[in-house]
Amino acid sequence: MALKTEEIVLNMGPQHPSTHGVLRLVVELEGELIVNVKPHIGYLHRCFEKHAEAMTYPQVIPYTDRLDYLASMSNNLGYAIAVEKLLKIEIPERVEYIRVLMAELQRIASHLVALGTYGVDIGAFTPFLYCFRDREKILTLFEMTCGARLLYNYIWVGGLSHDIHPDFQRMTKEFVEYFRPKIVELNELLSFNKIFIERTANIGILPVETAVNYGVTGPMLRASGLKWDLRKNDPYSIYDRFDFDIQVGKGEMGTVGDSWDRYFVRVQEMEESLKIIEQAIDQIPEGDVHAAVPRRVKPPKGTVYSRTENPKGELGYFIISDGSVNPARVKVRGPSFVNLSVLAELSKGHLVADLIAILGSTDIVLGEVDR
Amino acid sequence: MTSEEIYNILQTKFGDKILGFESELPVESYIVADPMAIKDICLYLRNDENLKFDTLMCLSGVDDANGEKSKDEEDMDVITGGTLSVYYNLDSIELGHKINLKVSTPREDPKVESVESVWKCADWHEREVFDMFGTVFLNHPDLRRILMPEDWEAGYPLRKDYKNPEFYQGMKIPY
Amino acid sequence: MGLLDREFNESNIVIAKTEDLFNWARLSSIWQLSFGLACCAIEMMATSASHYDFDRFGVIPRPSPRQADAIIISGTVTLKMATRIKRLYEQMPDPKYIISMGSCSNCGGPYWEHGYHVLKGIDRVIPVDVYVPGCPPRPEALLEGLLKLQDKIRHETLRKKTA
Numbered sequence: 001m002a003l004k005t006e007e008i009v010l011n012m013g014p015q016h017p018s019t020h021g022v023l024r025l026v027v028e029l030e031g032e033l034i035v036n037v038k039p040h041i042g043y044l045h046r047c048f049e050k051h052a053e054a055m056t057y058p059q060v061i062p063y064t065d066r067l068d069y070l071a072s073m074s075n076n077l078g079y080a081i082a083v084e085k086l087l088k089i090e091i092p093e094r095v096e097y098i099r100v101l102m103a104e105l106q107r108i109a110s111h112l113v114a115l116g117t118y119g120v121d122i123g124a125f126t127p128f129l130y131c132f133r134d135r136e137k138i139l140t141l142f143e144m145t146c147g148a149r150l151l152y153n154y155i156w157v158g159g160l161s162h163d164i165h166p167d168f169q170r171m172t173k174e175f176v177e178y179f180r181p182k183i184v185e186l187n188e189l190l191s192f193n194k195i196f197i198e199r200t201a202n203i204g205i206l207p208v209e210t211a212v213n214y215g216v217t218g219p220m221l222r223a224s225g226l227k228w229d230l231r232k233n234d235p236y237s238i239y240d241r242f243d244f245d246i247q248v249g250k251g252e253m254g255t256v257g258d259s260w261d262r263y264f265v266r267v268q269e270m271e272e273s274l275k276i277i278e279q280a281i282d283q284i285p286e287g288d289v290h291a292a293v294p295r296r297v298k299p300p301k302g303t304v305y306s307r308t309e310n311p312k313g314e315l316g317y318f319i320i321s322d323g324s325v326n327p328a329r330v331k332v333r334g335p336s337f338v339n340l341s342v343l344a345e346l347s348k349g350h351l352v353a354d355l356i357a358i359l360g361s362t363d364i365v366l367g368e369v370d371r
Numbered sequence: 372m373t374s375e376e377i378y379n380i381l382q383t384k385f386g387d388k389i390l391g392f393e394s395e396l397p398v399e400s401y402i403v404a405d406p407m408a409i410k411d412i413c414l415y416l417r418n419d420e421n422l423k424f425d426t427l428m429c430l431s432g433v434d435d436a437n438g439e440k441s442k443d444e445e446d447m448d449v450i451t452g453g454t455l456s457v458y459y460n461l462d463s464i465e466l467g468h469k470i471n472l473k474v475s476t477p478r479e480d481p482k483v484e485s486v487e488s489v490w491k492c493a494d495w496h497e498r499e500v501f502d503m504f505g506t507v508f509l510n511h512p513d514l515r516r517i518l519m520p521e522d523w524e525a526g527y528p529l530r531k532d533y534k535n536p537e538f539y540q541g542m543k544i545p546y
Numbered sequence: 547m548g549l550l551d552r553e554f555n556e557s558n559i560v561i562a563k564t565e566d567l568f569n570w571a572r573l574s575s576i577w578q579l580s581f582g583l584a585c586c587a588i589e590m591m592a593t594s595a596s597h598y599d600f601d602r603f604g605v606i607p608r609p610s611p612r613q614a615d616a617i618i619i620s621g622t623v624t625l626k627m628a629t630r631i632k633r634l635y636e637q638m639p640d641p642k643y644i645i646s647m648g649s650c651s652n653c654g655g656p657y658w659e660h661g662y663h664v665l666k667g668i669d670r671v672i673p674v675d676v677y678v679p680g681c682p683p684r685p686e687a688l689l690e691g692l693l694k695l696q697d698k699i700r701h702e703t704l705r706k707k708t709a
Contacts, residue, residue, distance in 0.1 A: 014627060014630050015579075015581050015611075015630065015634055016609075017580050017607075017609045021582060021583070021584070021587070022583060022627055041517060041518065042516075042517060042518035042519060042520070042624075042626055043624060043626050043627045043630070044583065044584055044621070044622060044624060044627070045518040045519065045624055045626070045663050046584075046622050046624065046657055046661060046663070046664055047528070047657065047660060047661045047662055047663050047664065049503070049529055050528060050529060050660050050661075050662060051656075051657070051660045051661075054659070054660050062656065063656065066584075066585055066656070069584065069585035069588060070588065085398055086397065086398060088397070113588070113591075117591075128595065129595055129596040130596075132591070132592060132595030132596055132597065133595070133596045133597060135592075136592070136596075136597045139592075149589070149592075149682075149684060150585060150588060150589060150682050151585060151681065151682065210491075212425050212426055212464060213425070213426075213490055213491050213492065214490075214491045214492050215426050215427055215428070215490065215491075215492030226464070228464060233467070300397055301397075302397035302398050302399070303398065303399050303401070303458070303471075304398040304399055305399060305428070305429060305460045305471065307428065314428070316428055316429045316460070318429050318431045318458065318460065320433060328433075328436075329431070329433050329434075331429065331431035331432075331433075333428065333429040333431075337495065338492055338495070341491070341492065341494060341495045342491075366584070367584055367585065370518055371518075518663075519626070519663060520625065520626045528662050528663070533662070535662045539625050540625070540629060542625060542628055542665060542670060542671065543666075543670060544625070544662070544665075544666075545666075546653075546654060546658045546659065546666045
């Protein structure tokens with residue numbers, strides 16, 4: 001007599017410690033094997049696009065903070081660049097340098113959270129404490145610049161809300177000095193840990209064709225082996241002046257595009273960000289950071305799709321202006337939203353326990369998935 | 372390749388399915404296409420050797436709000452007629468060029484062909500446009516609400532004449 | 547309650563009211579449900595991490611509502627999520643405490659006006675013990691909120707439940 005088997009449906013979330021927020025996954029299982037995963041999102045849908053239509057252009061900036069709340073500076077930057085494209089205004093050099101510095105510091109801070117919480121997902125709690133300790137240093141830098149720890153509202157259309165603190169340059173240099181050895185420490189603690197490699201290598205392999213077809217961007221796409229970074233391929237701000245490498249997954253521990261690669265690309269990107277910061281910190285020219293801030297932002301009729309390289313991937317703002325002080329439509333193409341849609345493809349055929357490892361490696365932020 | 376060259380290529384290939392080219396706007400220009408032919412156009416754009424648009428960067432629904440505006444008895448805006456649009460921002464990673472497409476559908480019966488079979492990325496984007504604007508994507512494998520609750524009955528929130536209900540499952544919504 | 551602590555140092559017999567003993571035990575080990583909603587959850591994580599160290603107040607995250615004493619509503623509550631939060635709350639054993647962290651869960655925060663899908667305050671669904679203002683509140687503010695909650699527990703009686 002044949003053994004009768006049937007698929008079971010397992011509900012994960014919205015309250016689950018490893019879903020990185022309020023994500024619900026409906027997992028179809030055959031024993032321990034995953035047949036299909038259906039993500040259910042929208043538990044944090046905060047109506048950003050409706051708010052944007054009701055606000056004036058500068059008023060939207062605090063709301064962009066709350067999209068990807070681990071990378072508020074980068075969100076501000078993306079939005080400011082999009083509106084500046086509509087307005088066609090020139091940005092002072094000093095502002096550009098400070099923006100790049102902030103965006104790169106933010107990239108390190110965001111990756112630190114991603115790496116620390118990924119360790120927790122796999123079962124290593126200590127790296128989380130180490131990562132948050134270093135992240136606090138960056139938050140101190142941000143706090144002395146604009147007074148806030150998490151949501152900054154710092155990069156404005158045409159400029160910045162404040163100039164940097166006189167001590168900022170010195171303290172940033174100290175941070176770079178401090179942080180370099182900490183990456184080595186993190187590698188010893190987590191990256192090359194045998195248990196960690198066993199849990200992540202060859203798990204959730206994303207072939208590059210699938211990644212491109214799904215529109216996956218950022219560290220996830222680079223881990224699949226494609227050298228694609230908007231800072232190099234479609235430069236914005238002043239990124240073309242800096243010398244840094246695009247890190248790609250090499251499949252050192254398993255196959256190209258597995259979870260370990262996605263993890264390690266982020267570690268290497270922190271190193272690259274440090275390079276950019278080191279180059280930019282001494283070159284900040286003198287000047288006024290308010291010079292180009294328009295009193296009344298009223299772009300002419302038109303549309304723009306502007307994209308920037310966020311820590312999580314390509315952040316796109318699609319803005320339609322109808323010539324008034326309020327945008328007629330602001331659509332955010334959140335990198336996490338697109339990166340999450342490939343989850344089913346990644347996890348088919350793996351075990352339930354690996355689903356946590358795969359989800360953690362995608363590094364999603366639900367604020368941006370749901371907006 | 373510039374948008375204008377791509378427009379010319381598309382026009383010789385698809386003829387009257389390509390409705391126009393808007394280039395006077397600042398910053399970005401658009402090729403306007405027939406909503407019922409958008410899948411074939413996209414498939415061609417992806418597969419052609421000289422075009423190779425391998426990713427869909429963004430797909431946005433837009434309420435053009437160009438219909439007749441009136442007030443109902445509660446003094447709320449009501450829009451009748453006019454169009455709902457969908458914008459496609461395409462990118463070629465391999466060849467490094469970009470292009471934008473636009474389709475418009477009547478507000479009362481918005482139907483666009485799905486491009487999910489061309490780029491998988493469109494799956495969730497189209498569900499979001501359906502959720503927010505009510506645009507129906509024909510031949511989409513799984514067209515359900517994505518962000519709003521599945522039992523949401525008050526219509527499509529990002530339409531300009533959307534009215535929010537007082538209660539949802541016994542919870543008061545207004546402040 | 548400092549009295550009770552000192553008693554242990556001097557002798558091994560303690561005479562105290564049951565109430566005080568219970569309250570002391572409860573307020574010294576508030577296990578929170580590890581449950582993050584939005585931006586504030588990151589500050590909550592920062593509070594439990596090395597720099598601010600929530601653990602020194604006896605706060606440890608527990609993944610299951612059935613083992614949790616307190617729930618920190620850390621972020622925007624949407625309508626879709628509100629029904630789930632209510633269920634989580636109902637699953638927690640008594641006595642249970644709620645800290646509403648941040649403007650969003652206090653009153654809707656920046657989303658109060660146009661948020662068609664945002665619940666304007668978690669107190670429309672479940673009762674709240676302590677409100678922590680801020681968007682997001684600093685970790686120090688959350689710690690202060692916790693101290694306020696401890697203060698509240700300290701003065702509870704067994705006869706009548708306050709929350």
